[in-house]
Amino acid sequence: MTKIITSKDVHLYYGKKEALHGINLDFEEHQITALIGPSGCGKSTYLRCLNRMNDLIKGVTITGSIKLEDEDIYAPQTDVVNLRKRVGMVFQQPNPFPFSVYENVAYGLRLAGEKDKHVLDERVETSLKQAAIWDEVKDHLYENALAFSGGQQQRICVARVLAVQPEVVLLDExxxxLxxxxxxxxxxxxxxxRHEYTVIIVTHNMQQASRISDKTAFLLNGDLVEFSKTEKMFIHPxxxxxxxYLNGKFG
Amino acid sequence: MNSKTSNNIATGVIYVLVAAVIGILVFLLGYILWTGIPHISWHFLTSAAQSFRAGGGVRDQLFNSMYLLVLTLIISFPIALGSGIYLSEYAPNNWFTGLIRTAVEVLSSLPSVVVGLFGYLLFVIQFNMGCSILAGAIALTFFNLPLLTRSIEESLQDVSQLQREAGLSLGLSRWKTITGIVLPAAVPGILTGIILSAGRVFGEAAALIYTAGQSAPTVNYGDWNPVDPASFLNPLRPAETLAVHIWKLNTEGVTPDAAAISSGASAVLIVVILLFNLLARMLGNWMYKKMTATR
Known part of the structure; x- marks a missing residue:
């Protein structure tokens, strides 16, 4: 198995407060990795380090190293825009753009310079199919994405990310x-x-982690407590x- | 006194105050429309003003007001858009940004006579523009800028942070996220802001008396060459607007029907401004519905 993301000793501070105390985590290609833990344990914070979404928050300092393949994503010469093309993200709240379903999915491609209508059509269809939403929206492609239900909107958001063909897809709860x-x-x-993309998902739903993930990382108060094959963690932690935590004694 | 009675009293007082505001508004509007509308006719709207004889219209003044408004928007909108985007998306939260915001506020509360005289000294005299639509438009830009900047900034701020995150996480640059996602989502609000500020520009008189001038030279509406002095599109010709015309009729009007023309012109002015407001509402609502897909 090749490792696509390796992170070493990642510390994150909100101002002076340390939210992550040195996380070492590696992610294997074409697998689903789940990050679990109680609220406030730092799992979302850590996830947002992987595509530098924490850059948008004021007063955040990050130390340690995070590498995507061989590139240090926090190196000064890193192009954040390019990084985010390779590492896509789906958020907790469905956040489709206030455009049509088609425009939502085609948007990233269009801005990347794709103009060929056939390519766009084809990629929109493929992405919507991959996101298991095609059947529900194929007759409504030109309707506003916000007119759909929350669950449908979220799958449109997944399709939107898949359309730009990132290598890694991050999902934050x-x-x-839904x-x-x-x-x-x-x-x-x-x-x-799962066989085409590397998926990293933050969830507070342990059943969900056990159902879909290959590996699971358990975080608590900013520390990585345990990281192993999902099956093993849920049976013999x-x-x-x-x-x-898995037995519901806290969290 | 128990809480129920005090609540009733408070509600009563509020109703009385609201009724007073609405009363004043209705009285003013009613009076202007009641005295003005009988004087409005097709002839009134389409014929030139007369200096000494009765029966003049407001065609040129109405057109000048419109043209001035368009010019003002052409000058002020790009500047306001830029500053609105800067204040909403880029400006760090520090003393400098605070200073800019305060400056914008101060600019919007400047007395219009002062702005007019300033424009007169700087543009009309110093820059040798003469009394012209352009000088008027620049003076009006001073009023329009703060209003527009604020409304654009607020419309941008109203766009959810989630939308920005969605754009950035798709690998769009910050600029593309702003122009491609945030700005389109803010269009209904921006449009409403433009139209509302247009209402204020349309009704402005004091700042224009010394800048756009008080005379409405005869222009040729068939001459589309903007550099020709006789052309209606020439931005360097003096142009009396509707609001200035009303002011002039009431101070030095010598036509026998000055009062009637003034009433009619006032009614036209009010109707146009009401239409602007109505249009802003309708357009804003319609676009909001379209953007958010609410039915």
Missing amino acids: PTSA DPISSAKIEDTLMNI DDEKTSD
Whole structure:
């Protein structure tokens, strides 16, 4: 297995407050990795380090190293725009643009300079199919994306990310604002794309982590407590804290 | 006194105050329209003003007001858009930005006579522009800029942070995120802001008396060459606007029907401004519905 992202000793500070205390985590290509842990444990914060979305927050300092393949993503010469093309993201709240479904999915490609209508059509269709939403929107491609339900909007957002063909897809609690049926569809989507994309998902739903992920990382109060194959972690966790969390003793 | 009575009293007082405001507004509008509308006719709107005889119209003044408005917007909108984008998207939260915001506020509360005289000294005299539509438009830009900048900044701020994150996370540069996502989403608000500020520009008189001038030379509406002195599009010709015309009729009007023309012109002015406001509402609502897909 090749490692696509390697992070070493990642510390993150909001002002003076240290939110991540040295995280060492590696992600393998074409696998689904789940980050779990109670609220405030730093899992979303860590995820947002991977495509430098934390840059947008004032007063954040990050130390340590995060490499995408061999490139240090925090190196001064790194092109953040290019990094985010390679590492896409889906957010907790569905956030489609106030355009049509088609425009939403085609947008990233268009701005990347793709003008060929056939290529666009084809990529929009493929992406919507991968995101398991094609059947629901194929007759409404030119309607405003905001007219759809939250679950549908979220899958449109997934399709929008897939359309620009990133190498890594980050998902920050993508189903926490959705009903169970929509959540299941998002999970199907992730299972669909697992062989072509590296998926890193933050979730507070342990069942979800156990259902879809290959590996799971458990974070607590800014520390990485345990990182192993999902099956192993859920059956024989090494650390007592992991076991307590998985058994619902806290969190 | 128990809380129920005090609540009733407070509500009562508020109703009385609101009624007073609405009363004044209705009285003013009613009076202007009541005395003005009988004088409005097709002839009134399409014929030139008369200096000494009765029966003049407001054709040139109406056109001048419109043209001045367009010119003002052409000058002020790009500047306001730039500063609005800067204040909303780029400006760090420090003393300098605070200073800019305060400056914008001060600019918007300058008395219009002062701006007019300033424009007169600087543009008309110093820059040798003479009394012209262009000098008037630049003077009006001073009023328009703060309003427009503010409304553009606020419309941009109203766009959810999630939209910006979505754009950036797709690998769009900051500039493309702003122009491609944030700006289109803010269009309904920006449009409303433009139209509302247009209403104020349209009704302005004091700042124009010494800048755009008080005379409406005869222009040729068939002459589309903007550098020709006789052309209606020439921005360097003096141009009395509707609001200035009303002021002039009431101070030094010598036509026998000055009062009637003034009433009619006032009604035209009010109707146009009301139409602007109505248009702003409708357009804003329509676009908002389209953007957010609410039914």
